[in-house]
Amino acid sequence: MTATDYPITCDGLSKKYRGADALEGLHLRVPAGSIYGLVGPNGAGKTTAIQTMMNIVRPTRGAARILGTDSRRLGPDDFARIGYVSENQQMPDWMTVGYFMNYLKPFYPTWDDALANEMLRGFDLPLNRNLSQLSRGMRMKASLASSLAYRPKLLILDEPFSGLDPAVRDEFIEGMLESAAGGDTTIFISSHDLAEIESFASHVGYLERGRLQFSEEMSSLTARFREVVVTLEAPLTELPRQLPATWLRPQLAASTVRFAASDFDEERTPAEIRQFFAAARDISAAPMALREIFVALARRNAK
Amino acid sequence: MRQAFHIFRTNARRLWPQIALFVVVLALKNVGYRFALLLLPACWFLIAALVHQEAIPGHRQFWITRPYRWTSLLGAKVMFILIFIHAPLLVSDCVGLIREGFSPLHDVSGLIERQALLSLELVVPPLAIASVTSGITPFAGFYVPFALFSLAAWYGVIPMYINPGITGLDWLASQILAVAAGVILAVVIVRQYAARHTLSGRAGVVAALLLPFLPVAWNTALYATTLAIKPGALAPMRLEADPGRMAEWEGETCFSLPVKLVGADPSLDLDPLGARVAVDAPGFHLQGGWQRETSLRERGDGYREKVCMARSDYTRAVDQSDRHGTVAVTATVAFAAWPGSVQSRAWLGRGRVAVPGVGTCASGPFGPRCLTPLRPERRGFAVWEERGLHLATLTYGRYHLPFEVTLGTSPVLSFSPLIFPNYNRFDFIVGPNAEISFSTRTNGAIYSVQLHYPRVRLFAAGAK
Structure with a gap:
C-alpha cells in the first residue's frame, strides 16, 4: 500500500475536546481517484476528522497520512497538492475575486491560468467584486475555483453544500466533477446531504458519534442493503426473538414484516427468512436509497 | 524570498491607511513631543493589523491550508516592520538631529542602537501578542490592561513600583528583565509562526509582559552590591x-x-x-x-x-x-x-550659541536650552579598584548624556518621565545670563x- 494507492489513510485517529471524544479511533483508507463521501449527522465528527487530516488541529491519538505525509508534518509542498474547501473558512474579504486568484497563483507551481479562467467564467464569478460582497454560494464557488486551479492531487471539501440553493449546488458539483475528471484527483467530501453524495460518490463512509460505522464502495453498499417485505399466511402477535443482527429495524404489522437487510443476498437471505417465518407467503426486496440506509443505521445505533 | 515579498506587497496594499496614520503620528511627534504618547498605540495597532492579516490562532483562516512557508510569512512581517516602522522612525530621528544642527553620521551607532531599543518597546511586544491573538478585540484585551498597568507603574501610582531613587546599578536590573522578556517574546513569535503553539504562546506572552513588573527587590539587591x-x-x-x-x-x-x-x-x-x-x-x-x-x-x-x-x-x-x-x-x-573635569563653558542668554563638544544652546521662552544627542545606555557595568577608589559606572535613565551638565555647583540630572523621552533634547532652566559648565564624568565611586x-x-x- 502506497500513498499513490491511498491518498488518505487514518490509523486510530482520535481527537478529544475538553475530555469529550470528538473522534474515536478512525481507521480509513481512501483509494486514489475515488470520490469519497464521509457522511453522518451533525456533530458526528466529520469536520474534526477533516481538520485533523489537514493539520488544522492535532490528533489526541493515532495518525493520518495525507499523500504519504504524516498530517502533523504537512508543509507547503504538500498543501500545494491539496485543495481544501470548507463552509467555515474565512476568506480575505477585502480582496476582489480577481485579486484573490492572482494572489494565490504564485503559491502554486502547477497553477493553470486557463483552467482558472475557465472556472471563473463557468461559475459566473464577478472578478471585480469583493469577496465580502458575494453571496454564500458565490463565495463557495470562488473557494472551489481557487482550490482547483492548480489541479490538486487531493481535494477535500468540508460540508460544501450546506446553505446552498439547489441550482448553485448543482453548479458547484458539476464544476467540481468536471475539473476533477481531467486529472487524477481524489475527492474527499463530508456532508450530511445524503442525496447529493449518493449522486456522485464512488465510496462512502458513515461516521456517528466520532466512530466510523462502515466505509465501503457505494455500489457494494447499495447492493447489500435491501428493504425487505415479508407477507405471511396469517397474522402474528409478536416478532420472533433472536432475529439476525443484520436485519435492521424489523417491524410487524399484522401479517406483514418489514426490515432493512444490511447484507442482502439473493439466495441466502430468503432462506434465512423462511427459517424464522415458515409461513412466509411472499418475500420482496427493494433497493434502498442512501438516506434510507442511514436512517436504518441511525435508528439501530440509537437503541 | 519571492513568497515573502509577495505577502509583504499584499499586506502593504491592504494596510496603507494604518501606515499613513502611523507616519502622521510620527511627524506630529517632531512637532510636539507630547504627541509621542500616541506613537505607542499607533505602532502597536499597526503591527496587530499586520499580523492579523494572516492570524495564527484559530481553525478558519484560509491561509493555514495554503502552501505558505512560515519563514516567508514571518519574513514578510519583518520586512513590513523594517520598511514601514523602523525606516520612518530612523528618518524621524535623523530629521530631528539635522534640524537641531547635528549630523546623523556623527552618531550612527547611537541611531542604530536606538532602533534596537525601540524594537524592544514598539515592535516585539505587539508582534508577540498579535501572534497569539486572532483579532483586534483579543489583542486589545492584552494591550489595554498592560498599558494601564505600565502607566500606573511608571507614574508611581502602584507603591511597589515607586522608584526608590537610588540610581546606582538599577538600570542593570531593568535591562536584564527587559532582555529576558524580549527573548521570551521572540521565542513565542518564532514558535507561533513555525508550529502554532498558541496556548503555551499566550502563557509565554503573559509571563514576559509581567516580567519587568516582578516585585523583585532588584534595587535593594543591586544597591547592596554597591554597598559591598x-x-x-x-x-x-x-x-x-x-x-x-x-x-x-x-x-x-x-x-x-x-x-x-x-x-x-x-x-x-x-x-x-x-x-x-x-x-x-x-x-x-x-x-x-x-x-x-x-x-x-x-x-x-x-x-x-x-x-x-x-x-x-x-x-x-x-x-x-x-x-x-x-x-x-x-x-x-x-x-x-x-x-569631574570641565569640558567647556557657555554663557547663555545671548541667542543661539554652539558649545564645543556639546551641541547648540539657545535661550528660549522658559530659559536657555541645550540640545545634544544622548548616548544609548551602557551595556554592562564594572566595579573596579583604581588608585584606592572603587569605581562603578553610573547611568541615568534609558539614555545618558555624554557629559554632565552642571549649573554652578549643582548637577542638573532631571529627565522627563515620558515614555518616549525626546532623546536628543535635554531641557533645563536657568536664570538669565547664567554660566553653565559642561564637564565630563566617566567613572565615579559610590x-x-x-x-x-x-x-x-x-x-x-x-x-x-
Missing part, C-alpha cells in the same frame, strides 16, 4: 554625622540629617544618592525604604540629607518618642563622587556609610 564596596577603602574622604549640629525635625513629616564631609577633594563632584533610615524609640522601630536626597546640599563643611516619611509613621514616631521628644535615627547614606544619630528632636523641646 567597603567605605573604609575610600579614604581619605569620610562621611560622618555632624556632632556640631543638632538634628531636628523640619516639618511635619520631614527632617534633615546633618552630615559632615571630611577630606573631600574639592575637584570631586558629589551626588548624594539617598539614605535608608531607621527610627527607634522605646517600643518603636521603623525601618524606612530608600529616600532620595532632596537637594539640601551645602558644600564645604557638610550637607544635610532630607528624609521624609509617611504622616502615619510620623504620628507613630511622635507617640513613641521619649519625654524629650527625641528618637534615635540610624541612616545609611550613599553618595557618588565623580572626578560611597556609603552608616551613621547613627542617638537623639533626634522631633519638634521643639518640651512640646510633647
